[in-house]
Amino acid sequence: MARIIALQTHDIRFPTSKTLDGSDAMNPDPDYSASYVRLRTDAADGLEGHGFVFTIGRGNDVQVAALRALEGHLVGRDVAETLDDLGGVWRELVHDSQLRWLGPEKGIMHMAIGAAVNALWDLKAKRAGVPLWRLLSSLSPEEIVDLIDFRYLTDALTREDALALLRSAEPGRAERETRLLAQGYPAYTTTPGWLGYDDDKLAKLCREAIEQGFTHIKLKVGADLDDDLRRLRIARDICGPDIKIAVDANQRWDVAEAIRWTKALARFDIAWVEEPTSPDDVLAHAAIAKAVAPVPVATGEHIANRVVFKQLLQSGGLSVLQLDATRVAGVNENIAILLLAAKFGVPVCPHAGGVGLCEAVQHLAMFDFVAVSGSLDGRVIEFVDHLHEHFVTPVDVRGGRYLAPAAPGAGTEMYPTSIAEYTHA
């Protein structure tokens, strides 16, 4: 009988602010960071579960402290029993009667639980010898709904609704898996669009994105309208009418400003406007979405939990759902969010980039295609070409598509040398 014998944490920070990679209207100098957790067991196979929370520098130590607060829940547990009941483990962690006060279900404690849950899924997939997307896609509809806490969701999505959605997708799973393995999953790139890049670098990176096979790019906006108009004109001139260009304001605006600014940018045929305002303000998103239609409103990377996603969907406040692998409480909560999106018929275009987010989130999108929504219509995974070299199983993006990972696990394991070199002193 094997047990979890250690929960190790690492405060890992990359000095990305030196090159302005990742710069936007609200985050001008991010140092891409990971509050990293390793679950070690005494099993003979020596396999470990790895997970992390993505942060952008200062405060990564606070996030690491939150991870350590979970040690008592996880160390000493029987490995097989734990991995057989990840729905139960999720409920135990999220509903801890004292830790819950620090949220509930939002912020650093919730994200720490997400990293631990994702590390458990990484371990489970490694032990099964399959990539996470394939493990999830092999579960029965009943096994999938057992992973989800439907508390606070049932006015929009019940267990029975979720079962019906999953059952209706079941007959096509094998065909879609074959298609995914042959063709990959569509990607878009944010690499050209960081706000700190000058016009020449923007133009050069737009050209490179098209040469690499991308048909969809994204530009950061929201600091200065004249600059945004000039940068969008440069991008549109290079891309021509057929490449999609989305814009991302990273929460910069109030409602009236969001509407005015988005309408000004709409002349460049924008694919969506992302994070126009506070991620907590459901009514503001609904007002903006109504006023700027038909430009779709996208959000999700800072949405704290499934309950806020539910309200955004109910209110019409978002029409592109951008879930994030490390913002909410891990794989389980993201499955609930995928099911909510499917119920409302809204495409999921995951947030990625940062450090390791592409590696992690591709599994959720691919599972969604095979076993939940069954669709690629209007769906793309964000791609940014930074820091993949630190991962044992980095993403493989070719011709503008994510190739389905074949290696066992959740894609979340960093090389020990990278962990050591970038551990914050």
Ligand SMILES: [Mg+2]
């Ligand atoms: Mg964004």
